[in-house]
Amino acid sequence: MAAAFTLESHGDYWAGRFTAMASPCEVLCDLDDEASARQLTELACAEAQRIEQKFSRYRDDNILYQINHSAGEPVAVDDETAALLDFAAQCYLLSDGKFDITSGILRRVWRFDGKNSFPTKEQIQALLGLIGWPKLTWQRPWLTLPADMELDFGGIGKEYAVDKTALILQRHTAASLLINFGGDLLATGPRRNGQGWLVGVEDPRRLGTQGGKRNTAKEFELVQGAIATSGDTQRYIMHKGVRYSHILNPRNGWPVRGAPRSVSVVAGTCTDAGILATLAMLQGKKAETFLAKQSVKFWCLR
Amino acid sequence: MLLRSIYKTSVLLALLALSACSFQPVQPWERDILAQKKMQLEPYPLDAALDEHTYFSKEASRGGAGVGGGGCGCN
């Protein structure tokens, strides 16, 4: 399928842009040759769309749909899905159950559109029975998901796509690349000028308020590694004057209290950075303490 | 005095050999407890070295646990 993307020269690098996973995506290639930049952007676009098609929960032709509509019957999954399931299991253990890919179902009652649609305790309680990684049976390659439960790779998908894309592109070029899928990004190494890529970390308090200016709180140079951000800048509920973040605790079904508005983490891979940012949000007030323990570079905006 | 030590050593070795009849050999996969740090003969080498140094400078005896280490004037 022909991918729709644009390619633009920025002097000493090329920027390929497209939309995937409902986010603006870009690939910055530190090279002069337009054909190479075009090929790399095509590859990136194809990989992003492949992952979106495979794991999007808005489609009815993919493995996720099969799983979520299996009505309690075992489904045989492919190796990539199996690896993601293994990884999700790992994250569940590492987070003491706070990171749970079965918790997406809570979206049925929590609508984070900034309005005051607030669920009742009974509504939440009813859903809690359908949440919990240990409730499903995962025996590679067989996954058995109890009826009415749902899996959602939304918490990992975009970051995973960034890492996967980077791996693919690096097989085709030695040039330095910056892959940015909706703010989750990865740089593959120093540029020809010996420097890194200049990256901005958003400040939610200034987002969209300053006309043509760049809405960034911090700019810094990323040579090699990834940054991912977890935040609730636009996704929250106001209820009786309290701002509820879209980060939900799968153990009680309620938004995490005291979480920062946004957390950005720098790590070796985008997946790592994304998981750490999400886990930090899930720590609520202890987000900074948690991240400090991980000895990673991070920004918390409250 | 050397003879006396050798005599004592042989008595202890004989005891060791005798007791060897009463112990069960431990299989390689049964060393979970023996592998713990606290079960080592010297789990805290710094404590042991500091003690050795203190008593070396306060008493007339030395040696036994191993070789190595350094000398000192120790007045």
Add this chain to the structure above:
Amino acid sequence: MQLKTKPKPIRKTLAMATATLLGHVTHIGTANAESNPWEIDTAVMSYQENGRVSVLEPVIRMREDKGDDKFFTLKLVVDTLSGASPNGAIPTNSPQTFSGPSGSSSYPIAANTVPLDPNFHDTRYAINAEWEQPAGDARHSIYGLSFSTETDYQSLGASATYNFDFNNKNTTLTTGASFSGDSVQPLGGKPVAFAVVPASTGGGGGGGEDEGGGGGETSFHVNKRVVDLLLGVTQVMGRKDLIQLNFNYGKESGYLNDPYKLLSVVDNTGALITAVAPDSPYIYEKRPDSRNRTALYSRWSHQFGSDVLRLSYRYYSDSWGIRSNTLDMHYRLELGERFFLEPHLRSYKQTAADFYHTSLLNTEVATLDYASADYRLADMTTKTVGLKFGWLVGKHSEAGIRVETITQQAQPSRVIGIQSQQDLLPTVKATMVQLNYRFLF
């Protein structure tokens, strides 16, 4: 054994899980994100004797896991000593005056007080490096080098240990050897054995080698050699029992005197005499220039539930006539999964060296080959009572505090006449406090 620590560091585990997810084919050395090759062990010990010396001793030990059972260990010690130490002379019912080791300063000692030389200030620096490597499937060897230096003493040593495992690793044979060459530079020159200590008013302590002269010799450099050989067996006695038996032979030769130790010369009433030389009743000590020693050492570790008992016993004897028995016990009492208490008891008893004399009769000076009044060569007991509190701070770090009291009681070799009015060898009480911190890095 579920460790409930939060928030806990998960970054490395996560990185490994991600590497698996992304199918990173990484080189094994780098893939093992969890490896913490450095073990850093630090301690600072403070030792304080009542009215005598105090020691402050920080230590750092760094051990690197070089992979494939190879280890490199580096230990650095700084040992700062200050305070007063007995000079060997006996307390008397009248005041005494002594010259310091350099001869230029003198110090008075009140009546009925044990003479302590107040001039002990020294800092010792020691460095110790070890390399451990396998030598075939069931053997490994450890090589060590050590160096230490203080104002008047340097030591350079090397050691090698070989371990052979057999009987399914239930038995280990250990053989070891070490050698050290030490160099002593007594302050004020090497005193001539049995020479009369210059009177404090006499000024410089230097002088010639000639016996009739002063106490000092201008040669500032004397040597001492120490060789040790070790043979040991370690035996696994069961899942919870480990014992070791070592035999150690050592030979020291060269300058074995303590250049700062004196002997009091008395008449048969027990009073200091000045007949040897005017106004100085003190002579320098003299020890044999070699010493052969043997030690038989055994230890046992046993686990009770999760507690661990460690017992050790040593029998020691040497050619100076010293015999000693040492019994040492540690009991590690687990308090939950994060804390432990470890009481420590140690009991030591030695017999006096053949040439130990609390004081000398003037008639003996000419007839004795060797003599020393160093209380450490006396008939003596040491009792240690200690307690350690340990805290497993995290998965890779551990802290500890240890407090011990050490009581030493020596017996005079004989008490002559009026010496019975004195406490010739008062009990020495010391307190030791040690802080430990160990972490993986």
Add this chain to the structure above:
Amino acid sequence: MTRHRSWQPWLVLFFSLGIFTVAHADDLPNLSLQTKQGGLHLNELRGQVVYLDFWASWCVPCRKSFPWMNDMHQRYSKDGLKIVAINLDKEVNLAKQFLTEYPANFTVAYDPEGLSAEKFKVQAMPSSYLIDRQGKLHSTHLGFKEKDTAAMEAAIKSLLAK
């Protein structure tokens, strides 16, 4: 399939001398093991190259072997390599805790009684046994040393190619 083709395994064998004890062609004891996925019988794995590993949570080199086994599984499972890591911890919980830190993407079996280790006369921890597609023991390996991994991988590849 004649002479000049058969040198390759011999070359591997030659390079791996000193690391591997090449086993007798005796029949291996069969094992029935408990895994998270249910029962596993060693003799049912015939047709695959089996890398049988004995490990425990307290064993330090075992920690280093897990990433390597993950790597081998990742690369060769599609060619018919089956890695079975038998845990010998007396408390299975300790093994599970280990696995959260050192995740395994291969099969892990549990034998708290150590019966399998006894049958295989395990000499050291970890120990591994490389078994060819015919169910014959190819080589035994004691401990886990980084420097031996290349030879072990070569042996696995040569058995997979048969």
